[in-house]
Amino acid sequence: MAKIAALSGFPEWLPAERLVEQHVIDVFREVAELHGFSGIETRAVEPLDQLLRKGEIDKEVYVLRRLHAEEEGADTAREDRSRTLGLHFDLTVPLARYVLEHQSSLAFPLRRFQIQKVWRGERPQDGRFREFYQADLDVIGQDTLPGHIEAEVAVVMADILHRLPMPRFTIHANTRRLSEGFFRSIGLEDQSAVLRSLDKLPKIGAAAVRDLLLTESGASPEQAQACLDFASIRTGDASFAQQVRDLGGNGEMVEQGIAELTAVIERVEAAVPGVIMADLSIARGLDYYTGTVFETFVSGHESLGSICSGGRYDALAADNRHTYPGVGLSIGLSRLVSRLLSAGLATASRSVPTCVLVSVADEQHRHLSDAAARTLRGRGIPCEVAPSAAKFGKQIRYADRRGIPFLWFPGVDGAADQVKDIRSGEQSDADAAAWEPPAEDRSVRILAADQERSSAQG
Amino acid sequence: MAKIAALSGFPEWLPAERLVEQHVIDVFREVAELHGFSGIETRAVEPLDQLLRKGEIDKEVYVLRRLHAEEEGADTAREDRSRTLGLHFDLTVPLARYVLEHQSSLAFPLRRFQIQKVWRGERPQDGRFREFYQADLDVIGQDTLPGHIEAEVAVVMADILHRLPMPRFTIHANTRRLSEGFFRSIGLEDQSAVLRSLDKLPKIGAAAVRDLLLTESGASPEQAQACLDFASIRTGDASFAQQVRDLGGNGEMVEQGIAELTAVIERVEAAVPGVIMADLSIARGLDYYTGTVFETFVSGHESLGSICSGGRYDALAADNRHTYPGVGLSIGLSRLVSRLLSAGLATASRSVPTCVLVSVADEQHRHLSDAAARTLRGRGIPCEVAPSAAKFGKQIRYADRRGIPFLWFPGVDGAADQVKDIRSGEQSDADAAAWEPPAEDRSVRILAADQERSSAQG
Structure with missing residues (x-):
C-alpha cells in the first residue's frame, strides 16, 4: 500500500464538518431560489484559450491531458490552446461561455446561481486552496440590464449571509463612477492608476499608497491627500455624499455616482437593515467592473479579507448579435467554511444524520x-x-x-x-x-x- | 470572441433540466440520510500511483499539470507518479484513501454516501460521458462487517430508486460464492475464467459464451450447458435454490451461497417489495467483489445497461493495522438523468424556482x-x-x-x-x-x- 498523505491545498472534511459545509450550501441555494434564481452547473473544463482570454494567467490554470494521449507521445495538442482543456478557476468564465452557447434557449434577464468547485494551481500558502467551492449569484441581461439590479443582488447575498452561522458582516459598496468622477474633478487624469493605487490600501497602508499616488499617478501632495480622504469615507447611509462634495468632488459624473450609490445603500438598507455601508476605498481591479462594486467583511475576521465580492460589469460576454451585461457576487465558500470550522464558529449538533x-x-x-x-x-x-x-x-x-x-x-x-x-x-x-x-x-x-x-x- | 462550441462528452443542462438532476441528487441524499448515511466529499484529485494501483489504466485518467510548471519546462514530475495528480475516475479509490487517511477520526462501521463528478478520458461515443456524476453508498467496517449489511445497502438504494421519476426497476443479485461453488461442484477448476466468460453474456450472447467456455475454461459441452443453464436462473424469491440443486449444484460452498443469497432476497423483499430478483448471470468483474453482487435494470431501458451496481468486497483498503471490508452500490447518475431527460421521463413543472x-x-x-x-x-x-x-x-x-x-x-x-x-x-x-x-x-x-x-x- 502506497503512503497515504494529505495534499496541501486540497481541503477535505470529516463527516461532522461536511455537515457544516452542506448547511452553508443549502442556505445559499434555498435563499437564492426564494429570490427566483435558477441553479446551473457548468462542466469543470474549458478550452485553454477561453480560460486565458483575459490574460488571467496569474490564476494558475491546471491543464488536463489524457494519460493515454501522453503515453502515446501525443504532445501535438500542447500548442493548440483551443483544443487543450483546463480546469476552470472561477465560475464567471464558464458562465460567459454558457450564456453565449445557450443564449437561444435561455430567458433574459437570467437569474442564476452556481455552487461548484474551482481549481487554481497556486502555492497553497496563506490559507489559499487549490481546490475550493465558489458560490456565485448573477443576473445577466441581454443588451440591457436595469441599474436597480445592483442593489437586488446585494440584497439576496445579504439574505444568505444573514442566515449563516457566523458573526456580524458588512457589505461595503462603492461605485466606479463616483471614484473616477472624484479623481477627475480634483484634476487627476489617470483615474485607473489612482484606483490601482487605492486598491492596495489594505495591503500596504496609507503612507505607501500616498507614495504611489505621488510617483505613479502624478498627484500633487494635496491631490494625494484628497484621494486618501476620499477613500476613508465610510457611512451607513447617504451622508457620504456631502463628505465627497466637501472634499471638492463635483460635476455630473460625481453627482451620478452619488445618486447610484445612494440608491443601492437605501434599497439594501430597506430590505436587510444594518448590513450595507458606503465605503469609498473599495476599488476592485480595473477593466471588468463598470458600476457598483462590493466587498464583504466579517466582524472579528477581517484577516479573511473579503468573503463575498463582485459588482456590475457591462460585458460579461458578447458576440455579433448581443452584449450581455451583468451584476454578480461571489462567495469563496470553502475559505469561509474553513474559518467557521477552525474558529469553532459553527458545529453540527451530531456527527451523523441519524436521530x-x-x-x-x-x-x-x-x-x-x-x-x-x-x-x-x-x-x-x-x-x-x-x-x-x-x-x-x-x-x-x-x-x-x-x-x-x-x-x-x-x-x-x-x-x-x-x-x-x-x-x-x-x-x-x-x-x-x-x-x-x-x-x-x-x-x-x-x-x-x-x-x-x-x-x-x- | 473565440468560437463557442459544446464539448462532446461533457454534458451541461439548461436550468429546467438541471432541476431534474438536482431532484435526483436531493432524493438520493434525503433517503441516504434517512438511513443514517453521512455525506462526504473527497478532493477531485489523487496521486497518479493511487489511481493506477489496481492497474485500472483502462479508466483513462486525466492527468493534471500546472500551466506555469509546463511553461517553465518542468516536466521532471512526469515520471514521478506519486507526485503527479490525476482526476478521480470513480469514488471508490478516493474513499479507500479517505478511510485510511482519516481512520483515527472516523467511527466504524462508516455509513457514507458521496455524490460527485468523476472524469474519464474515454472517447465520448456510445453515450459515455467524460465528466459525470456518480452517486455512491457504502458501509465500511474496520476488520469485520456483518453479512446482513449486503441486504441493507440494497434496501437503501431500492428506497432511493423507488422515489425517482422513472419506470419500474429491478435489482438483480447474485453471490460470488454460489457461482464459484456451482462451477466447482460440476467439476470446473478455473472458476474465474468461467465467471469472465459468463460476464460477457449480455454483450456476445449464449452461443459465443458457450464457445468461450469450451475453448478457454476447458469445459465439456455438458459443463458449458450447465453453466449457461445456471446463468439463466432468475427468480423473485428463494426458489432459485432448488433450480441450482437440480442442475447438479451441491456441496458446502453452494449451500452457503444459497443461504446468503436467500437472506438478501428475503430481507430486501420484506423492506421494498417487488424490486429484488436472484439472477445467477450477474458476475461483475473478478478480483474485487467477494460476496453479494448487484446490478439494476430499468424496464424498457435495458439498453442503458445497469444503472446501479456494486456488492461486497473484503478489502476496500488495508494498512499494517487494519483491513476495511465494505458493501457498496453506485449509480451512474448523469447517465440516468440524461435518459430521464432525453426520453421525456421527467420534466420540471416550471423552468425557474419562482412561484x-x-x-x-x-x-x-x-x-x-x-x-x-x-x-x-x-x-x-x-x-x-x-x-x-x-x-x-x-x-x-x-x-x-x-x-x-x-x-x-x-x-x-x-x-x-x-x-x-x-x-x-x-x-x-x-x-x-x-x-x-x-x-x-x-x-x-x-x-x-x-x-x-x-x-x-x-
Whole structure:
C-alpha cells in the first residue's frame, strides 16, 4: 500500500464538518431560489484559450491531458490552446461561455446561481486552496440590464449571509463612477492608476499608497491627500455624499455616482437593515467592473479579507448579435467554511444524520428492528439499525460516539417498544408509528458559536 | 470572441433540466440520510500511483499539470507518479484513501454516501460521458462487517430508486460464492475464467459464451450447458435454490451461497417489495467483489445497461493495522438523468424556482413591489420582482415564458394588492402576509412521464 498523505491545498472534511459545509450550501441555494434564481452547473473544463482570454494567467490554470494521449507521445495538442482543456478557476468564465452557447434557449434577464468547485494551481500558502467551492449569484441581461439590479443582488447575498452561522458582516459598496468622477474633478487624469493605487490600501497602508499616488499617478501632495480622504469615507447611509462634495468632488459624473450609490445603500438598507455601508476605498481591479462594486467583511475576521465580492460589469460576454451585461457576487465558500470550522464558529449538533439507533437484541430478532426503523423512516425520522447484536452497553457507546440522541428497543414477544434518551437516560414505552422526537433533535442542526443564532439544517 | 462550441462528452443542462438532476441528487441524499448515511466529499484529485494501483489504466485518467510548471519546462514530475495528480475516475479509490487517511477520526462501521463528478478520458461515443456524476453508498467496517449489511445497502438504494421519476426497476443479485461453488461442484477448476466468460453474456450472447467456455475454461459441452443453464436462473424469491440443486449444484460452498443469497432476497423483499430478483448471470468483474453482487435494470431501458451496481468486497483498503471490508452500490447518475431527460421521463413543472412574479407599475412604485416580494419570501414563497416597469402584457409574457404561475399586482395609494393565476386568468384581491399558493405550485415539482408518480422537489 502506497503512503497515504494529505495534499496541501486540497481541503477535505470529516463527516461532522461536511455537515457544516452542506448547511452553508443549502442556505445559499434555498435563499437564492426564494429570490427566483435558477441553479446551473457548468462542466469543470474549458478550452485553454477561453480560460486565458483575459490574460488571467496569474490564476494558475491546471491543464488536463489524457494519460493515454501522453503515453502515446501525443504532445501535438500542447500548442493548440483551443483544443487543450483546463480546469476552470472561477465560475464567471464558464458562465460567459454558457450564456453565449445557450443564449437561444435561455430567458433574459437570467437569474442564476452556481455552487461548484474551482481549481487554481497556486502555492497553497496563506490559507489559499487549490481546490475550493465558489458560490456565485448573477443576473445577466441581454443588451440591457436595469441599474436597480445592483442593489437586488446585494440584497439576496445579504439574505444568505444573514442566515449563516457566523458573526456580524458588512457589505461595503462603492461605485466606479463616483471614484473616477472624484479623481477627475480634483484634476487627476489617470483615474485607473489612482484606483490601482487605492486598491492596495489594505495591503500596504496609507503612507505607501500616498507614495504611489505621488510617483505613479502624478498627484500633487494635496491631490494625494484628497484621494486618501476620499477613500476613508465610510457611512451607513447617504451622508457620504456631502463628505465627497466637501472634499471638492463635483460635476455630473460625481453627482451620478452619488445618486447610484445612494440608491443601492437605501434599497439594501430597506430590505436587510444594518448590513450595507458606503465605503469609498473599495476599488476592485480595473477593466471588468463598470458600476457598483462590493466587498464583504466579517466582524472579528477581517484577516479573511473579503468573503463575498463582485459588482456590475457591462460585458460579461458578447458576440455579433448581443452584449450581455451583468451584476454578480461571489462567495469563496470553502475559505469561509474553513474559518467557521477552525474558529469553532459553527458545529453540527451530531456527527451523523441519524436521530434514532434501533438496537438489536439478537440476530433472530433483527427483523423487528428493521421493521421499527422502517416505520420511523416512513415518518421522516432518520434512523439506522445497530450493525450487530452486541451488548447494550456497546450499542449505547455506538450511538454516543456519533451523538445519536435516541436508542430504540423493539419489544419482543408482544412487549411494547421502548425508547431511551441517551443524554438524560430517560426511557419509556413508545410506538414507532406515533413517537415524535423533539423538533430540535429530528435533523442535524448547525449551531453557531453564540448558540443563539442556530438554524435547522436540511 | 473565440468560437463557442459544446464539448462532446461533457454534458451541461439548461436550468429546467438541471432541476431534474438536482431532484435526483436531493432524493438520493434525503433517503441516504434517512438511513443514517453521512455525506462526504473527497478532493477531485489523487496521486497518479493511487489511481493506477489496481492497474485500472483502462479508466483513462486525466492527468493534471500546472500551466506555469509546463511553461517553465518542468516536466521532471512526469515520471514521478506519486507526485503527479490525476482526476478521480470513480469514488471508490478516493474513499479507500479517505478511510485510511482519516481512520483515527472516523467511527466504524462508516455509513457514507458521496455524490460527485468523476472524469474519464474515454472517447465520448456510445453515450459515455467524460465528466459525470456518480452517486455512491457504502458501509465500511474496520476488520469485520456483518453479512446482513449486503441486504441493507440494497434496501437503501431500492428506497432511493423507488422515489425517482422513472419506470419500474429491478435489482438483480447474485453471490460470488454460489457461482464459484456451482462451477466447482460440476467439476470446473478455473472458476474465474468461467465467471469472465459468463460476464460477457449480455454483450456476445449464449452461443459465443458457450464457445468461450469450451475453448478457454476447458469445459465439456455438458459443463458449458450447465453453466449457461445456471446463468439463466432468475427468480423473485428463494426458489432459485432448488433450480441450482437440480442442475447438479451441491456441496458446502453452494449451500452457503444459497443461504446468503436467500437472506438478501428475503430481507430486501420484506423492506421494498417487488424490486429484488436472484439472477445467477450477474458476475461483475473478478478480483474485487467477494460476496453479494448487484446490478439494476430499468424496464424498457435495458439498453442503458445497469444503472446501479456494486456488492461486497473484503478489502476496500488495508494498512499494517487494519483491513476495511465494505458493501457498496453506485449509480451512474448523469447517465440516468440524461435518459430521464432525453426520453421525456421527467420534466420540471416550471423552468425557474419562482412561484410569483411581482409586477412593477412604474419605477417610482418599485419599493411597493419589493415590499410585497419580501413579505411573500418571508413565508417561504419563491418570488421575484419584474426587472422593468414594462407594459403588463410584457410582464405576463415574462412569467409565462418561464412557467411562473402567478403575477402579483401591488396596490397603489392604499388599494388592495391583487394576484392573477396566469393559467386560468383568474384575478382577485390578496394580502401578501396571508395569501397561499396551492401546495403543488409553491415549489417546482418534478413530474414523471405517467403523471401519477410525481413528487415534490426540494
